[in-house]
Amino acid sequence: xxxxxxxxxxxxxxxxSFLKAAGAAGLAAGAGLPLDDAFAAAGKPKRGGRLRVSVxxxxxxxxxxxxxxxxxxxxxxxxxxxxxxxxxLKLRPVLAEKWKAENGGKTWLFKLREGVKFHDGREMTADxxxxxxxxxxxxxxxxxxxxxxxxxxxxxxxxxxxxxxRFDLDRPVGAFPYYxxxxxxxxxxxxxxxxxxxxxxxxxxxxxxxxxxxxxxxFERNPHYWRDGHPxxxxxxxxxFGSSQPQILALQGGNVxxxxxxxxxxxKPLMPNKDIKIIAAHSAEHRELTMRVDKKPFDDKRVRQAVxxxxxxxxxIRSLLGGKADMGNDHPIAPVYPVNLSVPQRxxxxxxxxxxxAAAGYPHGFDIDLYTEQYAEVPQYAVLxxxxxxxxxxxxxxxxxxxxxxxxxxxxxxxGLTDWTTRPTPGQILSxxxxxxxxxNAPHWKNKQFDHLxxxxxxxxxxxxxxxxxxxxxxxxHDEVPAVIAYFKQNLRPMRKNVHGVDGSxxxxxxxxxxxxx
Numbered sequence: 001x002x003x004x005x006x007x008x009x010x011x012x013x014x015x016x017s018f019l020k021a022a023g024a025a026g027l028a029a030g031a032g033l034p035l036d037d038a039f040a041a042a043g044k045p046k047r048g049g050r051l052r053v054s055v056x057x058x059x060x061x062x063x064x065x066x067x068x069x070x071x072x073x074x075x076x077x078x079x080x081x082x083x084x085x086x087x088x089l090k091l092r093p094v095l096a097e098k099w100k101a102e103n104g105g106k107t108w109l110f111k112l113r114e115g116v117k118f119h120d121g122r123e124m125t126a127d128x129x130x131x132x133x134x135x136x137x138x139x140x141x142x143x144x145x146x147x148x149x150x151x152x153x154x155x156x157x158x159x160x161x162x163x164x165x166r167f168d169l170d171r172p173v174g175a176f177p178y179y180x181x182x183x184x185x186x187x188x189x190x191x192x193x194x195x196x197x198x199x200x201x202x203x204x205x206x207x208x209x210x211x212x213x214x215x216x217x218x219f220e221r222n223p224h225y226w227r228d229g230h231p232x233x234x235x236x237x238x239x240x241f242g243s244s245q246p247q248i249l250a251l252q253g254g255n256v257x258x259x260x261x262x263x264x265x266x267x268k269p270l271m272p273n274k275d276i277k278i279i280a281a282h283s284a285e286h287r288e289l290t291m292r293v294d295k296k297p298f299d300d301k302r303v304r305q306a307v308x309x310x311x312x313x314x315x316x317i318r319s320l321l322g323g324k325a326d327m328g329n330d331h332p333i334a335p336v337y338p339v340n341l342s343v344p345q346r347x348x349x350x351x352x353x354x355x356x357x358a359a360a361g362y363p364h365g366f367d368i369d370l371y372t373e374q375y376a377e378v379p380q381y382a383v384l385x386x387x388x389x390x391x392x393x394x395x396x397x398x399x400x401x402x403x404x405x406x407x408x409x410x411x412x413x414x415x416g417l418t419d420w421t422t423r424p425t426p427g428q429i430l431s432x433x434x435x436x437x438x439x440x441n442a443p444h445w446k447n448k449q450f451d452h453l454x455x456x457x458x459x460x461x462x463x464x465x466x467x468x469x470x471x472x473x474x475x476x477x478h479d480e481v482p483a484v485i486a487y488f489k490q491n492l493r494p495m496r497k498n499v500h501g502v503d504g505s506x507x508x509x510x511x512x513x514x515x516x517x518x
Contacts, residue, residue: 045501045516050235053510054247055260056375058214058240059404061197063186064135067144068403069421072183073260073510074217074238078119079186079202082110082129083177085424087281087506089336091177095124095187095203105172105459110180112163116226118189119200119207126159131190133157133167136182145184147432147440148423151458172459178424183509205231205513215240232501232516242402243374251276251494257517258495261508263377264321267492279493280324281504284334284422287381288433289484290442292414297368298443302360304481308346309353310388313486320377320384321489328485331477332420332429335488336506338463339426339470343478353392365393372399372417373406377489382417411442418442422491422506427458430473434482443482450476 055070063075082096098111116124134154136145156168169176179185189201200208203226206219219236239256241247244266250256252273262270262278270276291298291307298304308330317325326335329345357365372382379400386396396415410418423429431454432438436446450473457469477483493504501514 043500043518045232045514046518047232047516048234049517050237051233051499051512051515051517052255052257053236053238053260053512054241054250054256054258055238056240056244057242057403059407061211061213062194063184063188063196064141064143064145064194066184067407069260069508070240073508074208074211075186075196075202076204076510077206077217077219077236077238077512078200078204078208079188080204081185082112082180082187084511085178085181085507087504089424089506095129096177096180099177101174101176103172105174105176105461106169108167108169108176109160110165110167112165113226114163116203117224118203119222120189121224122189124187124203125162126165127190129165129187130157130159131192132185132187133165135188135192136184143184145182147438148182148184148428149179150431150435150437171455173427174459174461175425175427179428181424182428183421183507206233206236227513230513232514233512236512244376248494251496254496257499258502259493260510261376262492262494263380264324264489264492265377265380267494268322270494275497276494277497279495279502279504281491281493281506282326282336283491283506284332284336284426284429284488285491285506285508286328286332286334286420286485286488287378288332288416288418288420288442289385289486290416290418291482291484292442292444293482294444295414297360297362297366298414300360301480302356303362304484305479306353306356306360306392307389307394308481308484309349309356310392310394311385311484311486312348312388313346316381316384317487320381321487324490324492325487328487329474329478330481330483330485331474332433332485333426333470333474334422336422337426337470340467341471341474343471343474346478348388350391357392357394365395367395367397368415369397369399369413370415370417371401371406371410371413373403373410373419374400375403375419378417378419385417411440413442416442421508424507425458426470427454430454431458434477445480445482447476447480 055073058068058071060066061071080094084092084094095113096110097113100109134157135141136143137149137152138154151170158166160166197211205222205225207222209220210218217238221234247259248266291304313327372378382398389396410416432440435451453469453473460466491508498518501516
């Protein structure tokens with residue numbers, strides 16, 4: 001169907017025009033069959049049945065404030081974005097049919113799909129999209145998306161007509177359509193009251209019929225879904241688990257059909273199982289070992305560099321991820337992004353680490369508390385960090401907390417290990433994790449030159465110039481080390497072999513529109 005073919009010309013809103021006029025920030029178009037064609041290899045979809053999915057713990061189900069993968073997966077079944085970025089970074093029209101840039105990428109117009117209805121029967125219009133984005137960037141809303149959209153003010157989102165929305169940005173952003181899939185940016189009714197758990201109205205393929213806080217969510221097929229013939233399933237049941245191990249046991253026992261995500265160590269026992277398959281997706285997902293630069297001992301960059309030099313990245317990738325990862329170099333610009341970097345790779349060097357610590361006034365090392373979360377391989381990674389830093393007399397006390405506890409204070413701890421999911425463009429991670437005014441700047445690091453370069457990177461459409469800017473940004477982060485980034489993992493999604501039409505995701509997003517059971 002046409003909604004999955006974004007290469008045709010449509011009044012200047014085509015993907016080709018997007019790439020040419022606004023640049024898609026130099027992102028590759030991707031290759032291979034459209035997802036529908038790729039999924040067809042499994043056979044003709046069968047209608048009916050209920051899919052059982054397990055997800056990690058959630059904190060808030062309010063789309064405006066949610067920031068955990070489990071909550072995002074639940075909300076994504078009932079509510080949708082303007083666009084969807086596939087595993088190959090190719091954009092697929094969803095609630096927006098077309099988009100185009102004006103004013104050098106500073107102004108963006110989105111033409112909405114007509115005839116789309118919310119679950120309560122009302123038509124989705126520009127008023128709903130305008131209200132959604134005004135809500136997301138309103139400083140009073142406590143939105144988790146604010147750090148992703150720092151260049152958009154509420155008064156600069158406007159309605160052109162019933163099905164056209166205009167975004168006037170503070171500065172040119174060549175990849176702005178990708179930002180509209182920031183995980184909080186699902187389109188909600190204009191009069192959304194903030195209580196999605198009891199009034200879950202969206203446009204998605206499924207209607208949420210029951211939600212038990214921190215336990216489960218049930219969905220029924222949306223009979224009025226805008227995409228003819230979809231979804232195939234009668235419904236979806238999502239169960240919330242406190243950790244990975246019970247999810248693995250549930251999948252092995254046939255009580256769950258799909259795990260939203262799994263670390264390599266957890267998935268390893270599943271690999272010999274003939275009834276289970278594991279979908280992998282390359283990503284920019286990583287873990288940031290953040291160090292508060294405004295707190296001792298990390299106010300001295302030599303200490304931060306020493307921490308980075310203590311880690312044996314090759315051993316970490318091998319033992320934690322079975323080699324299914326790309327080596328990190330203490331910046332979040334992953335190999336999955338189409339930029340060419342030439343920053344020398346940092347490797348373990350204990351002698352240099354000890355020398356830097358002594359020069360910074362810590363010849364005998366120091367004691368430090370490391371806070372982290374119970375999520376995927378993160379606790380095991382924290383143990384490796386503890387062991388590797390001990391070789392330089394950095395004595396680490398671990399505090400591994402449930403996600404919903406850790407995320408209450410993760411930006412305030414002096415030493416923290418945090419998971420970061422993929423964003424479709426590097427600028428999104430760079431701005432939210434390290435720009436001076438970002439609420440998610442856990443290291444509390446401020447660098448005006450860095451801020452300026454990130455803004456230039458977001459605006460630049462020329463691929464060669466983007467690589468030059470990315471190199472300068474990566475060099476600054478590599479030298480200053482506000483965070484150690486040792487690897488970029490492949491995202492693993494285990495599922496039973498009778499599940500079809502569910503792909504992997506570089507962001508651990510969950511699209512069940514095409515899912516079916518054989």
